Amino acid sequence: xxxxxxxxxxxxxxxxxxxxxxxxxxxxxxxxxxxxxxxxxxxxxxxxxxxxxxxxxxxxxxxxxxxxxxxxxxxxxxxxxxxxxxxxxxxxxxxxxxxxxxxxxxxxxxxxxxxxxxxxxxxxxxxxxxxxxxxxxxxxxxxxxxxxxxxxxxxxxxxxxxxxxxxxxxxxxxxxxxxxxxxxxxxxxxxxxxxxxxxxxxxxxxxxxxxxxxxxxxxxxxxxxxxxxxxx
Numbered sequence: 001x002x003x004x005x006x007x008x009x010x011x012x013x014x015x016x017x018x019x020x021x022x023x024x025x026x027x028x029x030x031x032x033x034x035x036x037x038x039x040x041x042x043x044x045x046x047x048x049x050x051x052x053x054x055x056x057x058x059x060x061x062x063x064x065x066x067x068x069x070x071x072x073x074x075x076x077x078x079x080x081x082x083x084x085x086x087x088x089x090x091x092x093x094x095x096x097x098x099x100x101x102x103x104x105x106x107x108x109x110x111x112x113x114x115x116x117x118x119x120x121x122x123x124x125x126x127x128x129x130x131x132x133x134x135x136x137x138x139x140x141x142x143x144x145x146x147x148x149x150x151x152x153x154x155x156x157x158x159x160x161x162x163x164x165x166x167x168x169x170x171x172x173x174x175x176x177x178x179x180x181x182x183x184x185x186x187x188x189x190x191x192x193x194x195x196x197x198x199x200x201x202x203x204x205x206x207x208x209x210x211x212x213x214x215x216x217x218x219x220x221x222x223x224x225x226x227x228x229x230x231x232x
Contacts, residue, residue, distance in 0.1 A: 023226040026179035027103060037099060041222060044091025048211045052086040054203060085209045086202065092213025096187045096222050103180040110177045116163045121155030121185035122192070129193030137206050141194050143220060148194075149227035152186035156232050178232040186228030190220040 020041075024034035088094055107114045128151045133143040159181075160174050195212045202210050213221045 019230065020226055023179075023183075023229040026229050026232075027099070027183055028106060028176075028180065037095065040095050041091040044095055045089060045214075047090040048087035048209075048214055049090060049094070050085050050087045053083050054086070055083050084202070084205075084207060087209065087211045087214065089211050089213035092211075092222055093191065094213075096213070096225055097191070100184045100187055100225075103184060106180050107177060107184065110174065111169055111172070112167045113160060113163045113169045113172070114174060114177050114181055116167070117156060117159030118181050118184055120163070121152060121159055121181065122188040124155050125151045125185050125189030126193040126197070129189040130197050131193075133190075133194040133198065135198065135201055135204055137204065140205065140207070140210065141198055143190065143194050145220060145223060146227070148189040148220060148224035149182075149186050149231065151189060152182045152224065152228035153231045155185055156182040156228070179229040182228035182232035183225040186224040186226075187221050190224050194220065 020038055021034055024037055025031065027034075029037065104118075107118050125148060129143060129148055132147050133141050136142045156178055160178070164170050164172070164174070191212070
């Protein structure tokens with residue numbers, strides 16, 4: 001049992017990387033491009049880009065040095081209000097959003113049905129993520145990890161079944177667009193519903209820094225899009 005656990009623990013990263021590579025190839029990416037995007041997400045997860053800051057209710061004592069007779073430096077304690085920094089993670093937020101923007105050209109070129117499915121799915125997943133996410137002080141925003149991708153897949157499957165008859169495109173084969181639509185819906189739910197719609201509540205987290213998508217490559221935003229594109 002111990003040998004199996006060690007072996008399984010060593011294989012898990014390889015399995016995740018292989019699944020992520022498969023998911024990216026489902027998004028009309030060439031093998032080389034899929035590898036580049038995957039490595040960009042992995043190593044980009046180490047980079048946070050600050051975009052805003054706001055004051056916290058807490059004050060801290062900070063030493064301030066003053067010169068005496070132009071020679072000596074004497075420390076003096078000064079109380080300053082602590083600030084929190086809001087940042088976006090390169091691998092967990094920026095790259096997935098750019099990939100979704102790139103995929104939008106395939107969705108738009110597919111006609112009215114994929115566009116309607118995507119817009120309706122984004123709205124549905126945003127509401128689901130907003131309702132199921134909760135604030136955890138000093139940690140961040142928590143949400144069941146499989147809810148956003150499952151909501152994205154269901155929205156994709158049922159969306160094409162509902163909107164195709166409405167637009168008169170019943171005989172069109174939309175299966176090549178299932179993965180791109182599911183990916184866009186999958187990353188939009190956590191980004192909009194769990195993160196951006198809770199922007200006003202970030203102060204309640206009582207954390208010095210808040211990173212959107214900053215839990216790494218397997219953060220809710222990336223993981224939701226990957227699972228959705230695989231299942232779709």
